[in-house]
Amino acid sequence: MTGMRAVAEAAVQVLAARAAPHRDDPAAEMAAMWRTTGEQGWHLLAVPEGDGGMGGDLADLADVVRAISAAGLSAPLPELHTGVFGTLAAGRDPAAALAGRIGVALPRGAEVAVPWGRHLDAAVVAGTTVACADLRPAVNLAHEPVDTLARPAPDDGPDPAGTRWRLLHAARLVGAAEGAARRTAAYAATREQFGRPIARFQAVAALVAEAHAQTVLAAAALDAALAAADDGAVTVPAVLATAARAAGVVARCAHQVHGAIGITRELGLERLTRRLWAWRDLPTEHELEDGIGRVVRAGGEALAWSAGPEIDVRSGG
8 A cells, every 4th residue: 555655646746747837738738648657657557567567456556546636637547558458358469568559449329439549559449459540639628638430339349448447437537536525625624704614604514525425435436346356347337437426526516615717727626627527428427327227127126236247238138
């Protein structure tokens, strides 16, 4: 734990220093985040030593992802790690997997979303590697590149890389929610109205408590999934859906407590809430819950509570 805390703190310090000169130029900031993450190699933390990684586990990497997002920073750790994991799972040579600029592709209807795609050579989806050529450029609310491939995804099949990305993306959401909730509680404790901190007003205290409760719920779901090493098609969507729903609640509560857009920008809150809103949309909790609902319809409620990797949420059975 102490070692991971040191790695996480170092990652936050390095990324914050690289981001600082570009606060008024989001595109330059994201390019710097991409370069720095690749140079530092934090995404190799959960790759076995025999494959050229650092020999940690997924929970170690999730801790680093949480710390970075809690600081209101963007970093493509989940994407770069997933690219390496996916290519290794496909039997590629470890040296080639580590040397390539490979990320993850996420089917969304008729298109395929590729986070940080403009920086990638290829992306993995459903056990297949697709070239990142002819991308349609786009950015999310946090100014991060989320480009799209205007072509169908490969046929549905096991997608261990996508599953791993979803867990790390949940960690990203949990971290940002924790950062926003902590910042909101601190602001409420120090901001005074009518001669006393606003945290002493019942309505404000309720918002602070609600934000905290949501972060605890999402963090507990994530920690349980990581501890159980359950990559089932019900567990992982449920964890991500929980984190996405919590993100929306925390962002709402944070802005209500701060009370003005100018204040949130001045205090840095908007860097957290922009990310919460952007990250909760890839995918949304409604998309995830729809898949879980198909499992329930196909196998009944008891199956939904105990479903494992053999249940494919996308096909409903």
